[in-house]
Each structure stands twice: as structure tokens, then as C-alpha cells.
Amino acid sequence: MSDVIVIGAGLTGLTLAYRLKRAGMDVTVIERGDRVGGQIASHEERGFLFESGPNTGTVSSPEVAELFADLGGACVMESAGSGAGRRLIWCRGKLRPLPHSLWSGVTTPLFGLSDKLRLIGEPWRRRGDDPDESVADLVKRRMGRSFLDYAVDPFIGGIYAGDPARLVTRYALPKLYRLEQTYDSFIRGGIAKAKEPKSDRDRLATKKIFSVRGGLEKLCLAMAEAIGRDNIILSAHDVEIAPTDNGLWLVSCDKGRLESRYAVTTVGGYELPRILPWISGSEMEAIAGLEYAPVVQVSVGVADCKGRRFDAFGALMPSCEGRRPLGILFPSGCFPGRAPEGGALFSFFIGGVRGRRYFALGDDELKALVREEMRDVLGLDVEPDLIRIWRHEHAIPQYDASTGRRLEAVAAIESANPGLILAGNIRDGIGMSDRIKQGCAIAERIIQETGEDS
Numbered sequence: 157m158s159d160v161i162v163i164g165a166g167l168t169g170l171t172l173a174y175r176l177k178r179a180g181m182d183v184t185v186i187e188r189g190d191r192v193g194g195q196i197a198s199h200e201e202r203g204f205l206f207e208s209g210p211n212t213g214t215v216s217s218p219e220v221a222e223l224f225a226d227l228g229g230a231c232v233m234e235s236a237g238s239g240a241g242r243r244l245i246w247c248r249g250k251l252r253p254l255p256h257s258l259w260s261g262v263t264t265p266l267f268g269l270s271d272k273l274r275l276i277g278e279p280w281r282r283r284g285d286d287p288d289e290s291v292a293d294l295v296k297r298r299m300g301r302s303f304l305d306y307a308v309d310p311f312i313g314g315i316y317a318g319d320p321a322r323l324v325t326r327y328a329l330p331k332l333y334r335l336e337q338t339y340d341s342f343i344r345g346g347i348a349k350a351k352e353p354k355s356d357r358d359r360l361a362t363k364k365i366f367s368v369r370g371g372l373e374k375l376c377l378a379m380a381e382a383i384g385r386d387n388i389i390l391s392a393h394d395v396e397i398a399p400t401d402n403g404l405w406l407v408s409c410d411k412g413r414l415e416s417r418y419a420v421t422t423v424g425g426y427e428l429p430r431i432l433p434w435i436s437g438s439e440m441e442a443i444a445g446l447e448y449a450p451v452v453q454v455s456v457g458v459a460d461c462k463g464r465r466f467d468a469f470g471a472l473m474p475s476c477e478g479r480r481p482l483g484i485l486f487p488s489g490c491f492p493g494r495a496p497e498g499g500a501l502f503s504f505f506i507g508g509v510r511g512r513r514y515f516a517l518g519d520d521e522l523k524a525l526v527r528e529e530m531r532d533v534l535g536l537d538v539e540p541d542l543i544r545i546w547r548h549e550h551a552i553p554q555y556d557a558s559t560g561r562r563l564e565a566v567a568a569i570e571s572a573n574p575g576l577i578l579a580g581n582i583r584d585g586i587g588m589s590d591r592i593k594q595g596c597a598i599a600e601r602i603i604q605e606t607g608e609d610s
């Protein structure tokens with residue numbers, strides 16, 4: 157018998173289990189794969205250190221900073237260097253920096269003159285009243301078409317591998333939605349928020365971009381060690397969760413059976429019908445039907461860039477430009493030790509909801525595509541010293557117009573089944589900081605509930 161059984165040893169499951177373990181609870185993590193980390197995996201080869209899943213996170217909530225502080229020397233956070241402040245956008249045959257000051261905002265060729273002038277009136281524009289307005293409609297309405305095309309569209313491609321016309325702002329970009337709803341304007345809201353008094357804890361949340369010394373996977377490994385390897389069951393197949401007559405949860409898999417007071421899933425929506433087969437199709441439909449963007453990540457290492465430097469976070473491709481990658485990250489421009497001296501590491505992201513056809517390409521076609529994009533976009537006409545291809549069929553969930561129904565379905569299942577918690581990226585955000593925040597919040601809730609009872 158465990159207090160809590162967590163299904164999935166990705167970042168969400170590990171954060172949750174780690175926090176519970178630290179509070180003295182008995183936790184078992186059950187994972188189908190033969191390793192911990194889920195989408196997070198780091199690799200070292202031929203002098204390059206690269207990621208096959210996420211490359212960087214943001215310290216956008218106090219929980220992220222607190223987790224690293226808690227883990228201490230077991231896992232060292234690396235903050236991105238100054239190069240990470242430079243973000244490039246492909247525009248009419250050239251990479252151009254995204255403006256970061258008033259002057260560069262005025263002079264940039266990325267946005268049209270009429271939209272720049274229109275932006276002056278943004279603080280006085282009427283607040284939107286459609287709670288399900290798409291990101292594209294919101295940005296066009298408040299800022300203008302060129303801001304959608306050359307800032308928000310590539311940003312959504314880079315983060316969600318998604319389509320701004322289909323993502324609903326209040327679910328996909330809740331902070332932006334709240335800014336308009338609370339302050340009637342992004343500009344006025346931004347200024348007001350900057351002036352708001354902040355507690356010491358609030359101040360832990362920053363825009364800082366992080367990785368981990370030795371690769372992001374070290375974060376997961378450090379938590380796994382603290383949870384205790386004996387408490388993590390790997391390579392577990394046919395996992396099912398069922399209610400018992402005595403109000404507990406029975407989790408069974410090919411490795412055995414275990415009872416617990418809480419059972420928490422952290423898997424994708426498409427996995428849940430198999431894990432909870434006794435929940436009817438109609439109750440599960442909105443969760444299981446969550447769309448995920450497929451993404452191919454291609455890690456490319458060049459040992460000698462012949463004096464060229466790539467000191468930037470990376471380059472994003474607006475969909476209106478018709479290029480094949482969604483974006484190219486420059487990890488060696490942000491963190492030390494990612495490539496040999498004089499070389500560079502690139503992460504190409506290809507596919508997404510608007511580029512599903514590229515997900516079907518074979519390795520040779522992808523390699524040819526990447527070499528062409530290296531030449532045309534990065535101006536690097538060299539044979540890479542390393543190319544590794546990583547396919548993620550269910551990379552990023554799309555918080556589209558079906559999200560409201562999905563959240564209602566999750567709430568209904570949880571309230572009818574006390575102790576069963578459906579977590580993971582089916583709700584509460586898609587990024588690593590969201591996953592850490594959710595893991596901490598659920599741990600807090602369980603600790604409080606069990607503390608109240610005992």
C-alpha cells in the first residue's frame with residue numbers, strides 16, 4: 157500500500173513524487189518507459205551536449221526557483237547568457253532581430269508602418285468580450301496584422317507548434333488574456349504589473365531562461381534519486397487504475413498490483429482510456445480527443461563554424477514566409493559546453509499542426525531538408541559533424557476551442573472519484589515551468605488533505 161501512486165515519470169510526475177516524498181509520504185511512480193524524464197532527454201556525443209526534447213525553460217514561477225534551490229548541488233541550474241536575449245525572425249529573405257527597445261520597435265522592418273502607428277492607440281482600444289477568442293483574432297484586433305504575422309505567429313509556432321487561429325487565448329496564453337481583461341490593454345497592463353508590489357517569493361519568478369549543467373535530464377535524475385529508485389517502477393506495461401470497495405485505488409500492471417489512497421495520472425489525454433477503461437467513452441471523449449502537435453527535432457552539430465558565431469536564442473519562421481522548419485534554436489549561443497570551441501549546436505524543429513506532412517518524411521529527406529535550411533537561413537554551407545533525428549508524435553497539446561469541455565470533463569471525473577487526479581499537460585500549461593508548478597500544487601493539495609485527516 158502506498159499513499160500515492162503516480163503514473164508517468166516525466167517532469168510532472170517526478171516533481172509531484174519528489175515533493176510528496178520530501179513531506180514524508182509513501183509514493184510509488186509507475187512508468188512505461190525504461191528511463192525517467194519522459195519528453196526530457198539529454199545526450200552527449202562527439203563533443204556536443206544536446207537535448208532531444210525541450211531545450212530550455214523559463215523561471216516563470218517561484219516553484220521552479222524553489223525546486224532547484226531544494227535540490228541543491230544535485231542539479232545545478234544554468235542561466236542563459238546574454239545571447240539568449242537576441243531572437244531572430246525570418247523576414248523576406250533575411251534573419252532580423254525581434255525588437256527589444258522602443259527605437260528598434262520603430263525602425264524594425266518586421267512590422268508595417270500603419271500597425272506601428274496603430275500600436276500608439278492600443279491603450280484606448282476596447283476590451284474584447286469573446287471569452288473564446290483565438291490568439292490570432294486578439295492580436296489582429298489589438299495590434300494589427302503584421303504583429304500577428306511576424307511576432308505572434310512564429311512565437312506560437314515555436315512554443316506550441318500550433319496555429320494562432322485555432323488556439324484560444326484564455327487557455328493558451330492565459331497571462332495575455334488576463335492582461336486585457338484586467339487592465340483593458342496590454343501596454344497599460346504591462347506597466348501596471350511592473351509597478352505592483354511583489355513579495356520576496358513573487359520575485360523568484362523571472363523571465364530568466366534556464367537549462368541544467370550537463371543537460372536538462374539531470375533535473376529528472378536528481379529528483380529520481382531523491383524519490384528513491386526502489387519507489388520507481390520502470391518498463392511497466394498495461395497500467396490500469398480501478399476503484400476498490402474500500403475507497404482506495406488499485407493500480408495494476410504487468411509488474412504487479414498496488415493499492416493507494418491517491419492515484420495521479422500525468423500521461424497524455426490519448427493514453428487515459430486505456431488506463432481508466434471503466435470510465436465511459438462519453439465522459440472521456442473530450443480528454444482523449446485532445447490534439448497534439450507532432451514535432452521532429454533534428455540536432456545538428458558543426459565542429460568548426462570557420463569564425464562564424466551564432467550568439468542568439470535562435471530563429472523563428474513566420475508561417476507566411478513558407479519555410480519548412482518552425483524554428484532553429486542555437487543552444488551553444490546560450491549555454492557553455494554545448495559544442496566544441498569554435499563550433500555550434502543547432503536544434504531544428506519541424507512539423508507542428510500546420511506541417512504534419514514533414515513529420516512523415518524519412519531520415520534522408522529530413523537530413524537533406526536541414527542541410528538546405530542551414531545553407532539558406534543560417535548561411536552555413538558545411539557538412540554537419542553530427543545529425544540526430546528525434547520524432548515526437550504527441551509533442552505539444554493544443555489548447556483550442558475544445559479546452560473548456562476537456563476541463564469540465566476532468567473536473568467531473570475527479571469529483572465523482574475522490575483520490576483520482578488527472579494531471580499532466582492535458583491542463584494547466586504546456587511548458588516545463590507549468591509542469592513543475594502543477595506537480596507542486598497537486599503535492600500541496602494532497603499533503604493538506606491527508607494532514608487534515610490524520
Ligand SMILES: Cc1cc2nc3c(=O)[nH]c(=O)nc-3n(C[C@H](O)[C@H](O)[C@H](O)COP(=O)(O)OP(=O)(O)OC[C@H]3O[C@@H](n4cnc5c(N)ncnc54)[C@H](O)[C@@H]3O)c2cc1C
Pocket residue numbers: 163164165166167168169186187188189193194195196208209210211212213214392395422423424427431451453548550551552580581586587588589591
Ligand atoms: C520536442 C519538444 C520540445 C519542447 N520544448 C520545450 C521547451 O523548449 N521549453 C519548455 O518549457 N517545454 C518544452 N516542451 C514541453 C516539455 O517537454 C513538457 O512540458 C514536459 O517535459 C512534459 O512533462 P510531463 O511529465 O507532463 O509529460 P511527459 O514528459 O510526456 O511524461 C509522461 C510520462 O508518462 C509515461 N507514460 C505514458 N503513458 C503511460 C502509461 N500508459 N503507463 C505508464 N507510463 C506512461 C511516459 O512514458 C512519460 O515518461 C517540449 C516538448 C517537446 C516534445
